[in-house]
Amino acid sequence: MKSKQPLQLTLAILKPHVVKSPFVLQKIRDLIIDEGFKVVRSRRTIITPMEAESFYADHKEKFFYNRLMTFMCSGPSDIHILTAHDAIAKWRTLMGPTKVYQAQFHAPHTIRGMYGLSDTRNATHGSVASCFRLPRIIKTRNSHIFQRIQHRTLVQK
Numbered sequence: 001m002k003s004k005q006p007l008q009l010t011l012a013i014l015k016p017h018v019v020k021s022p023f024v025l026q027k028i029r030d031l032i033i034d035e036g037f038k039v040v041r042s043r044r045t046i047i048t049p050m051e052a053e054s055f056y057a058d059h060k061e062k063f064f065y066n067r068l069m070t071f072m073c074s075g076p077s078d079i080h081i082l083t084a085h086d087a088i089a090k091w092r093t094l095m096g097p098t099k100v101y102q103a104q105f106h107a108p109h110t111i112r113g114m115y116g117l118s119d120t121r122n123a124t125h126g127s128v129a130s131c132f133r134l135p136r137i138i139k140t141r142n143s144h145i146f147q148r149i150q151h152r153t154l155v156q157k
């Protein structure tokens with residue numbers, strides 16, 4: 001029987017402290033596959049300060065902004081475009097709450113519950129909307145292919 005859930009794309013970033021730890025990285029990759037996501041695009045890159053500033057522009061006034069900028073640019077991140085039915089909500093559920101203590105307490109089997117180190121180093125990022133801001137780091141190559149995939153998956157909603 002066909003699922004009623006929409007097929008979506010979502011942006012998943014595995015943050016620098018995850019990429020530095022091969023065991024944790026493999027565990028998170030396994031969770032992504034076990035949850036039924038398909039990986040549409042992947043790229044490992046060091047996010048530049050300019051990219052991070054534009055990506056987290058909404059947080060510019062927050063007390064943790066400088067810490068977040070320094071951390072996100074501190075080493076390679078793995079950037080993935082994932083697809084699944086209802087991918088945005090599904091990935092956010094798999095990640096768990098933003099704050100690591102909350103994740104450890106309320107959702108201990110989520111990625112952040114298991115592998116988050118602090119509210120900043122909380123292992124992963126996920127999109128909050130279907131028209132997520134696509135970082136330049138993933139747009140640069142094959143962006144025309146990506147747009148076709150995005151269009152195709154979004155129109156299947």
Ligand SMILES: Nc1ncnc2c1ncn2[C@@H]1O[C@H](COP(=O)(O)OP(=O)(O)OP(=O)(O)O)[C@@H](O)[C@H]1O
Nearest residue numbers: 059064068097098119120121122124125126127128
């Ligand atoms: N109170 C905080 N202290 C330190 N860092 C924080 C705090 N709140 C959020 N952050 C950092 O800023 C990022 C963006 O925060 P946001 O509130 O948009 O959470 P989110 O939507 O769960 O996270 P993300 O955008 O990474 O999916 C978080 O992932 C985290 O790294």
